[in-house]
């Protein structure tokens with residue numbers, strides 16, 4: 001199922017064809033630097049893919065295969081997903097596609113989707129301290145910093161965005177919902 005499209009991106013359920021680019025992305029230490037910290041082995045990536053990403057998204061809340069329309073290529077996963085009773089925003093792209101505004105485009109579309117189509121009142125996100133690109137995306141979308149959480153080795157900033165604080169989309173073309 002295609003859930004959403006933006007100017008450059010299309011979001012759909014994962015298929016087995018996405019396995020190879022997914023594993024390549026997860027083997028990249030730079031991609032994994034602020035999410036998990038270490039690259040995933042092929043075996044671990046494939047297990048994760050089959051258990052978490054391949055099953056169809058339920059209730060339209062989950063991480064969607066993200067396709068660069070121009071190249072018809074799988075470039076990562078994005079979405080609003082259930083996390084400890086909250087709706088969390090996530091984005092995760094392969095390195096060749098960084099710094100083109102694509103994650104911002106995806107995040108903006110899913111925030112609008114979450115509020116308008118899913119009827120959410122609040123979307124949250126947690127970012128490891130140091131992941132400046134991710135933090136910048138949240139700031140651009142109007143997320144508000146809530147608190148810093150530390151464990152033995154890492155620190156995370158928690159952010160939230162309320163439906164009322166999220167204004168109409170301005171900079172990107174409006175996201176089109178497929179349903």
Ligand SMILES: CC(C)(COP(=O)(O)OP(=O)(O)OC[C@H]1O[C@@H](n2cnc3c(N)ncnc32)[C@H](O)[C@@H]1OP(=O)(O)O)[C@@H](O)C(=O)NCCC(=O)NCCS
Nearest residue numbers: 031091092093098099100101102103104127132133134136
């Ligand atoms: C975080 C991530 C999604 C950003 O993707 P991206 O497509 O490069 O992001 P964008 O091009 O939309 O850029 C977002 C903003 O961050 C800035 N930015 C990008 N990389 C940056 C960096 N390394 N340091 C500081 N700012 C950076 C951009 O300039 C842009 O800000 P601007 O519009 O004010 O210029 C991508 O790096 C990624 O997938 N990383 C691995 C997974 C991950 O960390 N996910 C987030 C977990 S919380």
